Amino acid sequence: MITNVLFVLDALEIAAEPNRRRLLHLLAGSEQAVSDLAAHFDVSRSAVSQHLLLLEKAGLVMARKEGRNRYYRLDPQGMGRLRDLVSQFWTNELDLLASDAAVLALRRGNQHQQQPDH
Amino acid sequence: MITNVLFVLDALEIAAEPNRRRLLHLLAGSEQAVSDLAAHFDVSRSAVSQHLLLLEKAGLVMARKEGRNRYYRLDPQGMGRLRDLVSQFWTNELDLLASDAAVLALRRGNQHQQQPDH
DNA sequence: TTAATGCGTTAGTGATCACTAACGTATTAT
DNA sequence: ATAATACGTTAGTGATCACTAACGCATTAA
16 A cells, blocks of 8 residues: 655755744644644645645654644654754855855955965 | 846745755855756756756855856855854754654654653 | 857746635534 | 534645756857
């Protein structure tokens, strides 16, 4: 029997969408039903539900059914994988380069190659 | 005169796509032309070019033209903004939850509510 | 100069996205 | 019981994505 998951989704790519980032944060506090979550957004309940379904497919959240509600919560396993992806991505190398932004903000002279202060 | 950028793209969302993550890493080392970069990928030069154009639109990379080459490099300013987005996203709260994955991996008994060890 | 080659971008595509509208189902009220 | 309400999902959409094929323009070779 073949399940629904054909290709494993990239957790970081899925999590990066702004609304879904916000959903993950909201769920970090406690499990919540779709409507509860939707109350924090401008978009419809339906849109939120679909974002949650995507997050579930990516293994980042799980759901528990109770009455007519579906309570979503974070999946620690998936969040662990996500953390690994994030830390693989944001290396020291990139961090160094990003720090240059502050430097550039100070000395407003621009358009010159990176030039080590000998 | 209206420029090309109508809506500011979300840098994190744009950066999260796997091929583009890889491009940013490759560019962390040194500036490189499109063809140089494309050599590291299975997809075509064209595909890589378009990823770069998107990254440029998101303010994460810049280009310098020389001869018939276009040398891309990271934009420190944009990378700084990206770093802020990443650190805003990956809060301690999420990190704690992700750490539970390790715990769950140890004690293999599953499917029980989070239950504080009294 | 003209032809050939190499570079990056645009044209064109099928697939997927993010969303609202419509729906099915479960609960509550009458 | 039946009607009304509340919840979440599926149907249907325009827009965007990721990609290959075709192209335009430099540069190099003849």
